[in-house]
Amino acid sequence: MRLRCPLCGERDRREFSYKGAAVALDRPATEDWSAEWDDYLHNRANPAGETRDLWQHAAGCGAWLVVTRDTVTHAVTEVALARDAARGKGAA
Secondary structure (H helix, E strand, O other): OEEEEOOOEEEEHHHOEEEEEOOOOOOOOOOOOOHHHHHHHHOOOOOOOEEEEEEEOOOOOOOEEEEEEEOOOOOEEEEEEHHHHHHOOOOO
């Protein structure tokens, strides 16, 4: 799989580090340990299909990226700097 860094251009996936889903998680309201906390800390969705993930160009410029890709086909449809994605700007 290849990713297109908006700053460095297209690179092999091995230059990047996967950092997790690019979605906010709802933190439990209570501070007491509960099944809700267990779920929050240990369980994540593993969807088949389109996802938005955080990646870091660790072996390159160090930029944080939001990558939209299909987990079944590994087709990458969009890559944006995380700071731009958070502001709703277009992808590179």
